[in-house]
Amino acid sequence: MLDIQNISKIFNPGTVNEKVALNGLSLKVEDGDFITVVGSNGAGKSTLFNAISGVFLADSGKIILDGENITFQPDYVRSRYIGRMFQDPLKGTAPHMTIEENLALAYLRAEKNSNPFSRITRKEKELFRERLKMLDMGLEDRMNTPVGTLSGGQRQALTLLMATLVPPKILLLDEHTAALDPQAAEKIMNLTREITEKNHTTCLMVTHNLKQAVSIGNRTLMMAGGDIVVDLKGKERDGLTIQDLMNLFKEHAGKEFDNDRILLSE
Amino acid sequence: MLHIVQTALSLGCIYSLVALALFLSYRVLDIADLTTDGCFVLGMAVSVSSAAAGHPIMGLFLAILAGGCAGIVTALLQTRLGVPSIIAGIITNTGLYTINLMAMGWSSNVSLIKQETIFTMFRNTGIGGSWYAIILAAAISFFCMFIMREFLKTRLGLSIRATGDNRDMVSASSINPKFMITVGLFMSNCFTGLSGAIAGQLQKSADINAGTGIVVIGLATLIIGETVINGRKSISRNILACLVGNIIYRFIYAIVLQTRIIPIEGLKLMTAIIVAAAIAAPYVRTSLEIQKRARRELRDDA
Numbered sequence: 001m002l003d004i005q006n007i008s009k010i011f012n013p014g015t016v017n018e019k020v021a022l023n024g025l026s027l028k029v030e031d032g033d034f035i036t037v038v039g040s041n042g043a044g045k046s047t048l049f050n051a052i053s054g055v056f057l058a059d060s061g062k063i064i065l066d067g068e069n070i071t072f073q074p075d076y077v078r079s080r081y082i083g084r085m086f087q088d089p090l091k092g093t094a095p096h097m098t099i100e101e102n103l104a105l106a107y108l109r110a111e112k113n114s115n116p117f118s119r120i121t122r123k124e125k126e127l128f129r130e131r132l133k134m135l136d137m138g139l140e141d142r143m144n145t146p147v148g149t150l151s152g153g154q155r156q157a158l159t160l161l162m163a164t165l166v167p168p169k170i171l172l173l174d175e176h177t178a179a180l181d182p183q184a185a186e187k188i189m190n191l192t193r194e195i196t197e198k199n200h201t202t203c204l205m206v207t208h209n210l211k212q213a214v215s216i217g218n219r220t221l222m223m224a225g226g227d228i229v230v231d232l233k234g235k236e237r238d239g240l241t242i243q244d245l246m247n248l249f250k251e252h253a254g255k256e257f258d259n260d261r262i263l264l265s266e
Numbered sequence: 267m268l269h270i271v272q273t274a275l276s277l278g279c280i281y282s283l284v285a286l287a288l289f290l291s292y293r294v295l296d297i298a299d300l301t302t303d304g305c306f307v308l309g310m311a312v313s314v315s316s317a318a319a320g321h322p323i324m325g326l327f328l329a330i331l332a333g334g335c336a337g338i339v340t341a342l343l344q345t346r347l348g349v350p351s352i353i354a355g356i357i358t359n360t361g362l363y364t365i366n367l368m369a370m371g372w373s374s375n376v377s378l379i380k381q382e383t384i385f386t387m388f389r390n391t392g393i394g395g396s397w398y399a400i401i402l403a404a405a406i407s408f409f410c411m412f413i414m415r416e417f418l419k420t421r422l423g424l425s426i427r428a429t430g431d432n433r434d435m436v437s438a439s440s441i442n443p444k445f446m447i448t449v450g451l452f453m454s455n456c457f458t459g460l461s462g463a464i465a466g467q468l469q470k471s472a473d474i475n476a477g478t479g480i481v482v483i484g485l486a487t488l489i490i491g492e493t494v495i496n497g498r499k500s501i502s503r504n505i506l507a508c509l510v511g512n513i514i515y516r517f518i519y520a521i522v523l524q525t526r527i528i529p530i531e532g533l534k535l536m537t538a539i540i541v542a543a544a545i546a547a548p549y550v551r552t553s554l555e556i557q558k559r560a561r562r563e564l565r566d567d568a
Contacts, residue, residue, distance in 0.1 A: 053438075076437040084438055092438070094431035097424070105428050108421060109440045116422035162439075 002029040002052070002170055002202070007061030009047055009226075021047035022058065023226035029170070034196060034203045034217030038210065038245070044226040045206045049172045052204075054078040065169065080109050083168035083201075085159055085176040092159030095148030099139060099158060102147055103128040106162035131161055135191065153184030157191060164195045171196060173205040189216075210242045220245070224252055272400055274520045278513035279403035280468065283410055283461035284484040285491065285508035287454040290414065292485065293504065295450045296430040300355030300481060301340045304362030305455045307477035309333045309462030311369035314376050314472035322383050326463050332369070333459015336362060337451040345444035366474055374474040383467035399468060406464060410457060411505050417453075418501055426450045479534055486537050487511035489544040 009022040021044050029035065039045050051058045054075035063071045070078055085092060093102050104120045107128075125143070132140035135157045139150075147155060156176060163171060173192065177185035193216065196203050207213050213220055220237055222230035222245075229252040232240060284306065291299035309329035316325025336358055343354035370376045385399055394401040417423045428436045429446040436443045458480075466472045491497055491511025497504045523530055 074437075074442075076440055076442045079438050079440045091432070091434050094428045094435055096431050097427060101424055101427075104421070105424055105436075105439045105441070108425070114421060116425075117417075117420045119419050119421070 001031055001066060002027075003062075003064040004028075004052070005062040005064070007051055007058040007063065009051060009056070009058050020226050022051065024061070025227050026061075027221070027228060029202060029204070031202055032200050033219055035205070035219045035221055036213040036217045037204060037206045037221045037223060038208070038213045038249075039223035043223040045223055046174055047226070048223070049084070049174050049204070049206070052170070053082050053084050053172060081169040083163035083171045085156070085163055085171075085173050087175040087178045089152040089155040089159065089179060092162065093147045093155055096146055098144045098146055099132070099150075100125065100128060100143040102158065103131075103162060103165060106165045110166040131165065134194075135161060151184075153180050153187065156180060156184070156188050160188060160191055160195065164199065164201065167199040167201055169202060171201050171203045173203065175206050175208065178208065210245050214240045214242060214245055222248060222252060268396075270520045270524060272397065274516040275513060276399045276403045276468065277465075277519075278516040279400065279407040279509065280461055280464045281483070281487065281516070282407050282509040282512040283457045283464075284480055285488040285512055286410060286414055286505065287457035287461070288481070288484045288488055289504060289508055290426075290450060290454040290457070293488070294418070294427055294430050295447060295454075297351050297447065297451070298355070299337075299340065299451060299454060300352060301336050301358045301362070301451070301455055302355075302458050302481035302484060303477040303479070304359040304366065305333050305336045305458040305477075306462040306465075306480045307366045307472070307474060308336055308362055308369065309459030310466035310472040310476055311366045311376070311462075311474075312459070313463030314378060314466040314470075315369055315371065317378055317381055317383050317467055318376060320381060322381075322387065322467060325467070326384065326460065329459045329463030330456045331459075333462070334452045334456040336459070337453070337455025338448060340455075341448040341451040345447050363474070370472055370474070376472045378467075378470040383470060384464070385468055403464065403468070406460075407509060410460070411509065414457075415502055415505050422449065479537065482534075482541055483515070483537055486541045486544065487515045489541065490514055493544065 004025065004027040006024050006026050007022055008020075008024050011017070011019045011021055019042075023044075025044070025048065037045050037048075050056055052063060054070070054073055054077070057072065061071075062069060065081070094105070097105075100120065104124065107124060108114070129140045129143065132143070137154055137157060139154065139158065147158065150158065156179075160176070176192070177188045180188060189212070192203075192205075195201070203217070205212075205217065214237075218237070219231070219233040220240070221228050221232075230248050284302065287302065288299070291297050309332060312332045313322075313325035313329040316322065316328055339361075340351075340354045340358040343349040343357060344351045349357065367374065385402060388402045389398045418427060425436070425439075425441045426446045426449060428439070428441065429443045429450070433443050436446070462477070465476075488508055488511055491507030491509070491514070492504065494514065495503060495507055495510050497507030497510075519533065522528055522533060522536075528536065
């Protein structure tokens, strides 16, 4: 269980550019939850994810994962159990290294004490090939291709596979399908569901697609001004429509939500 | 003539280790490591002083270690103390001047007169006749290239490569980029130190100023090699490019020295121009193409 207690983050404090990105936010995430997060730009969604994954230290507050206080752990330590994907498909992979080498790096999270001078074993190659087949993109036959030559959709699929190769305790998805064409986005979304359901991975997903926000997962959070303003789960969330969510938005986030990146399409 | 060829080949092999070090720091890790100049002299000073005391082989290992330590200092400055990487290299380099003088017993020059070096020891085995120096230098160079190639395939090597390729992704894979930079700079400076060590024992002397411009020459040779054998295509090719570029450079050097087409004092300037031109070439090519296309298409429209 992830327990976020009263975290705050202020950028550029004491200057004209001061920005309260997180304002005493608290959140409890149960194991196996799939939470969708919505909110206008600047609501603090990405800042929340950065705080959880350890990219920066929150100014105050605690982050506790499965009883362990991880507030001060650096990001590379947390990445053992917190997986993350970004909107930009270029962020998650090393372009000049092959598919196989990228997967091998992601697989480093698996073995705590593996010999640093050992190479990729045949058994691992077989495992990578098998997992790549799941993507159904023919990547299993291109294991020695540099990742830089793949399309955005393929790279994002590979990133998803890397983030879940060793199932993390928590997977953070920051608009991970937003930069892809509709077909690729759907494919990645289906893969995300498939993989997280199989592993019962706890998942937080930022999306600007309100249809996704109400149809995927079991809980929806709405953020505004660096805090959670609406938290829907269980019965409240069942039968929630896009219109309901829009109305909630107008009520809580006011004009802030007036922005063209919100997709209303069916 | 034969002597020129031999000198060019052996120097090419020895200095290829500097290019190999820069390949690791500049190409793989994407860090401009300016420790190189001082580190080269450090290796030279340690190795020649050791040989002067009667321990030429031990001198090589000490030089490798000393070089590695210099690399660690630079790495710690940038990863633990927040000094920008180029400044970190310059700081270490400056400090090394004193350390190097100390390693040479507070003198700016140390010469070996009758003491053994690895080269005289190898010559005494009788292998290779007059080619002994090249054989020994080439053997060491190939061994180092092999080590580098195999190392980059290991988990540690992959992690270092990823650190230079996409740092965001590295921390997301539970790899500590700071540690990888430290390991990478340690290794690359081990190679630089070794290069200085062998060069010192070959010429039987160490000089406090022997390292001036080594980093630029190293980059030039790396780029020349990469251009000639299309070295950016694969890791193995890129490693081989270090040697190819160095041998070409040393032949150019020898020809200039022999024919005096340009005065020998002008060689550093020529080297600087080669490096600038080689690094700028892709950029200039692209902008020239755009200009050409713009001129043509705008004319057609008119």
